[in-house]
Amino acid sequence: MTPETAAAEVDAAPKPSWARGALHRGLVALPLVAGLATAGWLVVGRDQPATPTVPAQAALTAPAAPTGPSGPSVLQASAPVRAQEPAQGAAGGGGSPLQKWADSLAGPLDIPAPQLVGYANGELTLRKERPGCHLSWVTLAGVGEAGNDHGRRDGTPLGLSTAQFQKYGSDIPGIAKPALTDPSSASVAAGRALCASGVDLTAGNGWWKAVAGYQNGSGMELFRQRVLGYAQLYATISLAPAKSGAPSVRATRFALGQLGLPYVWGGNGPDAGAAGFDCSGLTKASYDSAGVSLPRTADSQFRALPHVPGGQEPQLGDLVFYGSPATRIHHVGLYLGNGLMVNAPTEGQAVQIHTFHTPGDDYAGAGHPAD
Template sequence: MHRIVTAVVVGAVLTAVMIAAGGLLLLQSVFGTSNPSANALADIPADYLILYRQAATLCPSLDWSVLAAIGKIETDHGRSPLPGVHSGTNSAGAGGPMQFLAATFAAVIARHALPPGGATPPSLYNPHDAIDAAAFYLCDNGASHNLRTAIFAYNHAIWYVDEVLDQAAKYASAATVGVGGCAPAPAPNSRAAAAIAFACRQLGTPYVWGGNGAELTELPNGQTQVTGGFDCSGLTKAAYAAASIQIPRTAQLQYDAGPHVPASQPILPGDLVFFGSSPNTVTHVGIAISAESMIDAPDVGQVVKIEQIRRSNFIGATRPAWM
């Protein structure tokens, strides 16, 4: 595990704040449950982003952005042309997208069964296996209670720890509107909260007409790619399915199903908001996270994101959480 790409500016400001505020508690508040920033979505390949977010669930309190920062610093998410990324090793004997020493990788997979989806047998050159192993390795070294120590174990240098945390902060930065953080107002009930939580986790997922979700597909060369995605009503249907509420598949049928929110009442988090030319010609739907913003899958070539609830072609709202 040795850095093989050019360094970015060390996060001195973040480090100083962490020390002044007590280190771990602030660290967990910054990286606890983040969503990808616009910076992350522009820089991280879609398949790697999904892998980082999935792997982080293997270690309590570990945020995906830390794994992504390590992947960026080590090999630019597998894009570095230097030796040891796709085969062989670098000058320090490390290989693969997360730059594991072979002995370290072997020790990790001896302690932990890697989730399915990687190579058979597991390979440090397979992104799925390498990222999952990195999550386990950080957890074994105390990431759940002392993240700085765990990152230091990954690469024994203070500058490396600071650089990882600085990059992670850029990837986890929140945004009011866009594809960044998702901080909804308090939901009116647990079902609305569950639907919003699901939609928040889909930020950055590609738009696909008729899509009901994204999956990772392994290619013959051992790499992975994202297939599938959501369209607008596929996202809202899946969000409410996660809350154990079944709604129709299309935007028009979802609007027709109600229950409708009276125009005199404010939009609440979890409400579905609809757009079109008339109540009989509904063409788009999103899920509100406040009275002004929503999560939606906008159109071809875009991704699931946070947008303003536009009023120009607003038809109305429904409240499935009360069904």
């Protein structure tokens, strides 16, 4: 009996009232953060084969369970897709095109308009200073979310240290007195820090290297995954802001909020009394948070949902499945876009972002829970 089969037998927990996400609710993820660099995070280039790792340090946090197939555990280096272009114009004051652009996206993205103006100014400034870097405002927005929820937690945009700002925050074009708490000053400084090594941020390896260098330490891998996840989400929403309240977007936001929680066999998440999730527990909880009820196991979810036509790329929020359609589906993840998914892979690994389909895996197709 595999973990996913057994999970059907523990589906007795009541449906919780889901909040924004575990990482925003408190300190649930902190016991795992110190071990994430060696606890199942696996990053490879597009042309490099890899196999999943399950070190003993992380395995201590997961319950014993029968062995069985798990989901994909490879994250190929990736950069967020192109987003809606920021409007050209003045720095954002009054009724400038840039201010109007920020005002139109602030609600759909759940980012304060002043922060959006700052992120856009960061991109526009770095276009002139480092045109080969190709910095996008969505990368800055991902850093802003991962750093301190766009300044909401401590008022310092992008989580810049004083030392970083002193190094990169002087002489900001159009700003007489740059300040660490000013979104545009901070965004330009952050952009300079990301572009300092001469990388091209449209290339996966360059983007990954730049974000890794932005924040070092024990929490770096979780930080980098959160930047990638939210940057990808913001890029997608920016191209279709009217869909920002759709169940698929709400479910994706929830799933991203669980990054760093442990895989727990049969787990339905902290609101249901578990430290983390198994794969179908995560997808079910994500859609519960959006008001869409799914069956509990990966196999039952696969058979209950309308399928995405073969050869067609899944869309944001679609579920991606692994196993044999004729016999049993053993794993499921939530599609993020750009070839990425959020999933709870297996014992010893945290909820994280992985590449959803690589040669030789047993990808079985995608299902569409809701728009």
